[in-house]
Amino acid sequence: MAYKTILFEQRGGVAKITLNRPEAVNAMNMEMMQEFSEAAIRCDEDASIRCVIITGNGKMFSAGGDIHAFASEGDNLPAAMKAITIPFHAAVSRFVRMDAPVIAAVNGMCAGGGLSLAASADLVLAADNAGFAMAYTAAALSPDGSSTYFLPRRIGDRRTRELMLTNRRLSAAEALDWGLINTIVPADQLLEEARALADRLAAGPTVAFGQVKSLLNASFENGLETQMEMEARAIADMARTSDTKEGMNAFLNKRKPQFNGR
8 A cells, every 4th residue: 555644564563654754844734644544444454463663754753733734724724623633543542452562663853743642652762862842732732642641641640731731842861751751772773673672572462462551541440340350351361362372381381482463
C-alpha cells in the first residue's frame, strides 16, 4: 500500500511507521492522520506484526497539529477539528488496544499531538537531543490525542497540569526524570536501539503482552476486586495458549522459549 505522508515498512515481526512530512516538521494534517489510522488497522489485523515502532522523518518527531492547515479553515475550523480527531483518535485506540507492543522512537522535538502520541505508546526511547512540550494552549487550544488520559497516568496530575498550562519544555533528561520516557540514547543510535528492542519484543509472547496492556489500561478505573477478577480471567485465558505451554516447557527444561505469538 502506497502512502504519501507516512512510511510503512515491515521486517520480520516488526512494523515501522514513520511520520513523513519533514518539510512541515511532521505536522499532523488530515491526510497524515487518515493514513496513520489505516496503518494502525493494518498493524492490528496482521498477526505477523508483533511489535510496532513509530518515529519521525527528519529533525523532529512531530510538531503536533498543522497550524497552517488549521488557520486556512476559517469559520470551518471547529468542524475541521472534529474531523481530524476521528482518524487520529481511532489510530491511538488501535495501537493502545492491540496485543503488539508499541515503541515511540522520539527524534528531536515532540510537541502537541506528537507528545500525545508518544505518551500513548507502551515504551518510549528518546534521542539525547529530543524535547517535549504540550504547546496546545500556546495557540489557545486544548489537548487531544489521548494526552489528558495517558499523561496523568504516566507522570501524575500535577506535572501534567504544569505541562498543559505553562507549556514548559522538557529536555530528554527531564522527560526521563519525570517518567515520560523509558530511556535516552544517542541520536545516531536511536533507530538501531529501537529496532533491537522491537526485535526482542516481537520474539516474545504477544498475547501475554496484550493482556498486560489491557490490564494496565483498566487499572485506574477498577476497584481492587474487579481488577483482580480481570487478572484471574486473563491468566486463565493465557493458560489456553500455545505460548504458555511453550514457556512452561522451556522453563522446566532450562532452555530458551520459542514463542509464536499465539
